Amino acid sequence: MKKTAxxxxxxxxxxxxxxxxxxxxxxxxxxxxxxKISHLGYSWLYGRFNTFDGAFSYDxxxxxxxxxxxxxxxxxxxxNHAERDKHLRGEDFLNVDKYPQAKFVSTSFKELxxxxxxxVGDLTLHGVTKPITIAVEHTGHGKDxxxxxxxxxxxxxKFALKDYGIDYDLGxxxxxxxxxxSVEGIRK
Amino acid sequence: MSLRNxxxxxxxxxxxxxxxxxxxxxxxxxxxxxxxxxxxxxQWYRQAPFIHKSIGVLLFLLTVARLLWRSLNPKPIELEExxxxxxxxxxxxxxxxxxxxxxxxISGYLISTADGRSVDVFNWFSIPATLxxxxxxxxxxxxxxLVLAISLIxxxxxxxxxxxxxxxxxxxxxxxxxxxx
Numbered sequence: 001m002k003k004t005a006x007x008x009x010x011x012x013x014x015x016x017x018x019x020x021x022x023x024x025x026x027x028x029x030x031x032x033x034x035x036k037i038s039h040l041g042y043s044w045l046y047g048r049f050n051t052f053d054g055a056f057s058y059d060x061x062x063x064x065x066x067x068x069x070x071x072x073x074x075x076x077x078x079x080n081h082a083e084r085d086k087h088l089r090g091e092d093f094l095n096v097d098k099y100p101q102a103k104f105v106s107t108s109f110k111e112l113x114x115x116x117x118x119x120v121g122d123l124t125l126h127g128v129t130k131p132i133t134i135a136v137e138h139t140g141h142g143k144d145x146x147x148x149x150x151x152x153x154x155x156x157x158k159f160a161l162k163d164y165g166i167d168y169d170l171g172x173x174x175x176x177x178x179x180x181x182s183v184e185g186i187r188k
Numbered sequence: 189m190s191l192r193n194x195x196x197x198x199x200x201x202x203x204x205x206x207x208x209x210x211x212x213x214x215x216x217x218x219x220x221x222x223x224x225x226x227x228x229x230x231q232w233y234r235q236a237p238f239i240h241k242s243i244g245v246l247l248f249l250l251t252v253a254r255l256l257w258r259s260l261n262p263k264p265i266e267l268e269e270x271x272x273x274x275x276x277x278x279x280x281x282x283x284x285x286x287x288x289x290x291x292x293x294i295s296g297y298l299i300s301t302a303d304g305r306s307v308d309v310f311n312w313f314s315i316p317a318t319l320x321x322x323x324x325x326x327x328x329x330x331x332x333x334l335v336l337a338i339s340l341i342x343x344x345x346x347x348x349x350x351x352x353x354x355x356x357x358x359x360x361x362x363x364x365x366x367x368x369x
Contacts, residue, residue, distance in 0.1 A: 075324070082302035082326040083237075089327060170228050 022151055022185025024054040024070070030152075030184035033072060041173030047079035047088075049102075056106075056185055058151060066109035068119065070181065072102040074126075092168040099127040104181075107131070119155060128164045132157055134181070149187040156180045189368040193261040202261065203368045205254045210344075212247050213289070216240060217341050241300055242310040248293045251286075269360045281347050288340040295336065298329035 024031045033049040054070035075096040077088050089096045106121035117136040122129050134155035141151035158178045161167070192199040198206075223236035266275055300307045301317030302325040308314045319325075354362035361369065 080303070082305070083300060086299065086302075086326040086330055168228070 020059050020151075021057045021188045022055060023188055024052075024056065025150070025184045025186050026053050030150075032180070032182045033070070034180045034182070035177050036180075037170070037177045038173045040171055045079065047077060049073065049076050050078050051076035054104075054183070056153075056183075058185075063111045063117070064109060066106070066119075068104065068106040068109075068121065070104045070183075072104075074099065074102045093166055094126055099125075102126075104132075109136075123157075123159070123164075125164045126166055130159075130163060132159060139182075144186075150184055151187070152182075152184040154180065154182040193264060195262055195265055197264055198365060198368055199261065200368060201257055202254075203366065205250060205257070206366060208250070209247065209254075209289075212243060213340065213344060216243060216247070217337055219243075220337060238308065238310075241296070241307050244293055244296050245307060245309045245315055248290075248297075251289055251293075255286075264365065267360055267362060267365075269358065270362075278350065281343055281350075285340065285343055285347065288336055288343065292333060292336045292340060295329045295333040299326050299333060302326035302329065 031052075031054075033052055034046060035048065036044045036046050039045045049072050051073035052070055054068065056066065056068040058066045074094045075089055077085055077094065079085055079088065088094055091098075094102075102123075102125045104121050104123050106119055108120045110118045112118055115138040117138065119134040119136045120131060121134070123132040134157040136153050136155045139152040139154050142149070144150050156178060158176050160176050161170075162175065189197070189200045189203070191201050193202055219236060219240050223232065223240060226233045226236060270278070297307060297315070298319060301315075301320050302322075304317045304320045306314040306316045322328075351363045351366070354360050355364070
């Protein structure tokens with residue numbers, strides 16, 4: 001009896017010690033990369049990137065080892081207005097012909113308690129790669145109804161468009177864009 | 189000058205539409221190139237594309253009316269001085285100009301309606317979207333719109349140069365006929 005219990009404990013412990021790898025559920029669209037930027041200082045303009053993929057690993061026993069990689073197709077920008085999207089893809093903004101890839105690769109992860117964490121990584125956008133800090137919230141995890149296991153995070157960050165070499169003047173209130181990555185991963 | 193064409197001369201309607209089209213095409217080309225470079229705080233940033241689209245739709249209607257009018261009127265006979273090669277070249281260039289005009293107007297319409305929005309024509313009426321939501325529609329239509337516009341202006345330059353050559357070098361009535369003479 002005791003032996004079985006020890007064996008079971010060891011079995012589960014070894015299971016938990018494995019880094020848990022998750023694939024971001026872009027197929028089922030339970031992942032979103034949204035942005036918002038002020039319009040003239042009067043209202044928020046929201047948009048998103050429709051095409052991206054990524055993966056993360058997260059182990060509750062060793063959260064500091066967590067890693068995230070997200071690849072974004074900047075041409076998939078969608079602000080619900082074709083003419084604006086065309087402009088955003090053009091040379092004034094993302095210049096997607098010249099810079100067809102954007103990505104985020106994490107470099108460190110730190111739990112802050114209370115389901116909050118800090119994720120640092122390199123964001124590549126418009127051909128510029130710069131470190132950026134993302135404020136992360138654990139949004140939940142557990143079994144899904146179809147036999148899988150899922151884990152979600154929501155991260156927000158803010159950066160100046162100029163930092164990424166985008167200097168089209170949208171006015172003093174619209175220098176910075178806020179980016180939200182809300183992702184659900186399915187454990188591999 | 190009569191409104192209708194006859195065997196010798198172009199009528200007032202055909203002549204007017206020709207020159208209105210010439211002015212509008214050159215104006216729209218300049219307006220188009222200028223408006224895409226405007227900065228966000230420019231007071232023309234919203235107004236210039238609005239005017240460009242409105243005039244584009246009106247030019248489309250005018251060009252359809254023009255072809256209809258052309259089919260209902262006799263065509264003045266070709267000038268004797270024109271050689272068969274000149275006639276053929278002129279005919280090809282003129283046909284291409286019509287084809288480019290329509291392709292440019294349709295591609296422009298496909299940019300603005302790519303997400304299903306309609307095109308407003310000076311707040312008088314609007315043209316609903318028909319083909320929309322194709323992958324990258326606004327980008328593809330935009331590229332076609334620009335390339336064809338440059339092609340049109342190139343052909344128009346050729347067309348105008350040929351007319352001036354007839355007027356000043358050959359000293360025939362080709363250009364004068366376009367004023368109904």
